[in-house]
Amino acid sequence: xxxxxxxxxxxxxxxxxxCIGDDVxxxxxxxxxRISNPIDSLELGSSYALMYNYFNNVGQPExxxxxxxxxxxxxxxxxxxxxxxxxQLGSAQIELNYTPATGPPISTSLSIGVGENTVLSSGSRSxxxxxxxxxxxxxxxxxxxxPGNALQLRFAENYAAxxxxxxxxxxxxxxxxxxxxxxxxxxxxxxxxxxxxSIADVGxxxxxxxxxxxxxxxxxxxxxxxxx
Amino acid sequence: xxxSMSKIRGAMVVLFLMSGTPDLLAGGPxxxxxxKGYFKLSEYWIVYDRHFTDVGLTDPNTTTGIFxxxxxxxxxxxxxxxxxxxFPFLSRNYMNNVVSGTTGEILVPGEAINTIGDTDIGxxxxxxxxxxxxxMALSLTLGxxxxxxxxxxxxxxxxxxxxxxxxxQFDVGRSFRLGQKVNAYAAAHxxxxxxxxxxxxxxxxxxxxxxxxxxxxxxxxxxxxNWESLKNGSTAESITSTSIFANNxxxxxxxxxxxxxxxxxxxxxxxxxxxxxxxxxxxxxSYQVGVFWDMNR
Numbered sequence: 359x360x361x362x363x364x365x366x367x368x369x370x371x372x373x374x375x376x377c378i379g380d381d382v383x384x385x386x387x388x389x390x391x392r393i394s395n396p397i398d399s400l401e402l403g404s405s406y407a408l409m410y411n412y413f414n415n416v417g418q419p420e421x422x423x424x425x426x427x428x429x430x431x432x433x434x435x436x437x438x439x440x441x442x443x444x445x446q447l448g449s450a451q452i453e454l455n456y457t458p459a460t461g462p463p464i465s466t467s468l469s470i471g472v473g474e475n476t477v478l479s480s481g482s483r484s485x486x487x488x489x490x491x492x493x494x495x496x497x498x499x500x501x502x503x504x505p506g507n508a509l510q511l512r513f514a515e516n517y518a519a520x521x522x523x524x525x526x527x528x529x530x531x532x533x534x535x536x537x538x539x540x541x542x543x544x545x546x547x548x549x550x551x552x553x554x555x556s557i558a559d560v561g562x563x564x565x566x567x568x569x570x571x572x573x574x575x576x577x578x579x580x581x582x583x584x585x586x
Numbered sequence: 587x588x589x590s591m592s593k594i595r596g597a598m599v600v601l602f603l604m605s606g607t608p609d610l611l612a613g614g615p616x617x618x619x620x621x622k623g624y625f626k627l628s629e630y631w632i633v634y635d636r637h638f639t640d641v642g643l644t645d646p647n648t649t650t651g652i653f654x655x656x657x658x659x660x661x662x663x664x665x666x667x668x669x670x671x672x673f674p675f676l677s678r679n680y681m682n683n684v685v686s687g688t689t690g691e692i693l694v695p696g697e698a699i700n701t702i703g704d705t706d707i708g709x710x711x712x713x714x715x716x717x718x719x720x721x722m723a724l725s726l727t728l729g730x731x732x733x734x735x736x737x738x739x740x741x742x743x744x745x746x747x748x749x750x751x752x753x754x755q756f757d758v759g760r761s762f763r764l765g766q767k768v769n770a771y772a773a774a775h776x777x778x779x780x781x782x783x784x785x786x787x788x789x790x791x792x793x794x795x796x797x798x799x800x801x802x803x804x805x806x807x808x809x810x811x812n813w814e815s816l817k818n819g820s821t822a823e824s825i826t827s828t829s830i831f832a833n834n835x836x837x838x839x840x841x842x843x844x845x846x847x848x849x850x851x852x853x854x855x856x857x858x859x860x861x862x863x864x865x866x867x868x869x870x871x872s873y874q875v876g877v878f879w880d881m882n883r
Contacts, residue, residue: 378696492643522640574742
């Protein structure tokens with residue numbers, strides 16, 4: 359009898375199963391509107407089509423109907439399609455507004471001067487990466503446009519990252535809480551000092567963050583906001 | 587004394603199961619008598635959603651579970667030579683789904699594997715005669731990489747580390763009485779683990795003490811273990827592959843165990859363990875329950 363009890367007890371142990379459950383990730387971010395082809399100045403008498411992207415509350419692109427407006431329509435006019443026209447010398451603030459079904463209105467703006475030439479905004483953005491974990495991660499970076507609709511992500515000499523993680527990857531993303539939907543640049547192979555990555559077919563205003571993520575174990579290591 | 591030693595042997599062999607990694611010959615300096623043995627079928631598990639990082643702090647990770655169903659055996663080849671095997675014939679490793687708290691969508695699907703795990707075989711040699719006041723033993727354990735070191739879509743599931751351990755260990759111990767009726771023992775060990783495939787080598791040390799209660803039917807045991815990595819292996823900087831590589835693991839842990847003889851040599855055991863500190867290792871309690879058969883009883 360005692361043997362049977364032991365046997366039943368142990369068989370029940372063998373049937374002990376570990377089921378896959380759910381880990382809930384707080385991946386909410388503030389939605390953003392971002393003008394994807396900003397200019398600093400517009401040639402008098404010419405027009406320029408401004409475009410934008412909207413990234414929702416999980417950082418994913420979504421097509422929405424945002425509304426363009428000009429603070430000085432007599433200097434720069436803009437229609438519903440974002441076509442701006444330089445009417446007289448001066449400057450104006452171009453506003454872009456969108457009110458989602460839920461949540462507060464979202465807006466962004468761009469200051470444009472009307473002058474002799476149309477000048478595209480600077481083809482570089484920069485920022486600093488900061489560890490969000492207890493793994494070492496720090497350093498400044500610059501995101502640069504290079505010919506051929508490509509970018510270069512350039513880390514400065516003060517960059518340093520832990521070598522303890524087995525699968526550290528770097529991404530561009532609009533949601534720094536997850537690597538889902540992010541653009542994977544590559545596996546990190548340099549852990550200190552200046553170095554850079556080439557990224558093909560990406561616009562400089564498509565992403566808002568540089569993200570470091572331990573891909574195999576889904577651990578966020580750190581991120582850096584890409585400043586305008 | 588010989589009888590009390592057999593009880594001690596029976597109670598101490600669970601240590602490696604509680605550590606979560608093979609520490610096969612940590613069961614003290616006592617060898618099995620010729621033709622006698624100790625066998626155990628057990629379930630070990632740990633589920634963790636935090637881990638110790640390389641600086642000793644804890645960070646979150648996707649909830650991960652490791653469940654090992656293990657057959658363990660010690661058998662006395664002679665009174666001084668004991669053969670030992672630790673065979674996790676079913677090892678399960680899983681990771682949870684990662685679900686968006688905003689949309690409810692599954693961002694990263696969970697996965698699981700079920701295979702055999704890394705297996706240890708070893709021999710222990712008693713350096714002095716059975717019944718010595720201060721028994722000492724030398725052990726050699728070979729850790730066979732029979733488990734799967736990289737399964738799943740992201741190659742992040744493991745039932746083994748993919749490397750060949752060679753562990754040389756020295757044990758010393760002492761049995762004594764607490765008062766008139768309670769048998770007790772204390773033991774210590776030190777070991778060196780030579781590892782392959784770029785893993786850092788390790789120095790392992792441990793202390794344990796046990797007391798025999800309830801008419802000698804119950805062993806209560808406390809174990810302390812300390813693993814130090816020499817940090818002389820590869821790092822993410824020096825390897826070019828994308829293989830999963832949790833190297834340089836260190837920890838200081840405790841284990842509490844109760845082993846109860848139910849009928850003759852048959853008994854049940856249960857144990858609970860945790861870490862005081864660690865690096866690159868799970869930060870969660872581990873558990874183990876099992877059925878054992880002690881031929882000495």
